[in-house]
Amino acid sequence: MALEVIGAGLGRTATFTLKFALEHIGFGPCYHMVENFKGARRNVPLWLDAIDGKPDWDAIFEGYRSTTDYPACTYWRELSEYYPDAKVILTQRDPDSWFDSVSETIFSQAMNSRLPESPFGNLMKGAVFGPFNGGDIADRAFMTDWFVRRNREVIDTIAPERLLVFEPKEGWAPLCAFLGVPVPAEPFPRVNSRDELGAASDEKGGLPPDPADLEVFAEGYLAELQAKAFPAS
Structure with a gap:
């Protein structure tokens, strides 16, 4: 199965919302960072190979029709070339709002404190923090400027008929x-x-470094959000 939709938007740009929306309209399953959590023992080694320049995209996305969020969004260019028929969606938000959100969640010291020595920590270092090229992720000016320039690169690279720049409020x-x-x-x-x-990571004292524990964490987290995405009437 080839990917049909590639989410190029960075984490904390409503990527979970897009995941659930794509799945609801027939483009699921959608690969999100939570899929790494859910299948950490299988997926993390595959992504570490990709970070090392030896990606097996077909293995990573086996059974999936779309992607959103990290780590796939870091490889938007490579994926758009590997899956030339796939459409690309760039989720966006106000740069300062994005910085506030990532600083309190996926880039926070509290959330990542237990990961540096784990395989998942290496994935975060390579696929999430690597593109900043050593820049200070706590520096608002640096990060918001990088955010704007990075999104402009997506817009300037992908053919207009193949790209949707999207905000969930639409x-x-x-x-x-x-x-x-x-x-x-x-x-x-x-x-x-x-x-x-x-709240979920705080309860655990940060994301669990053990892959088996991370998988359990992900199942509960995903179920909670799915219930909120389309609550029973």
């Missing part, structure tokens, strides 16, 4: 028109995982 209409599918009757999912992610 709802179903532009997403469904871009992908050529009907607009669902259900409201567009509104998932803000900032509080849930912080």
Whole structure:
């Protein structure tokens, strides 16, 4: 199965919302960072190979129709070339708002404190923090400037007919028109995982470094967000 949709937006740009939206309109399963958590013992070694310049994209995305979030978004260029028929979606948000969000969650010391010596820590170092080239992730000016320049690079690189620049507040209409599918009757999912992610990792004292524990953590976290994305009427 070849990828049909590549999410180029960085983590904390409503990538979980996009995951659930894509799955709801027929482009699932969608590969999100949580998939690494869920299948850490299988997936982390594959991503470490990709970081080392030996990617097996077909193995990584076996069974998936779309991607969003880290670590795939770091490789938007490589994936767009490897899957030339896939469409690309760039989720965006205000740069300062993005900086506030990543600083409190996926880039926070509290969340990452237990990871440096684990395999998942190496994945974070290579695929998430690596693109900053040693820049200070606590420096607002540096990070927001990098955010803007990086997103502009996506826009300037991907052919316009292949790219959707998207903010979730726009709802179903532009997403469904871009992908050529009907607009669902259900409201567009509104998932803000900032509080849930912080609370879940705080309860564990940071993300679990043991892959088996990380998989258990991910299952509960994903189930909680799925229930909020499309609550039962």
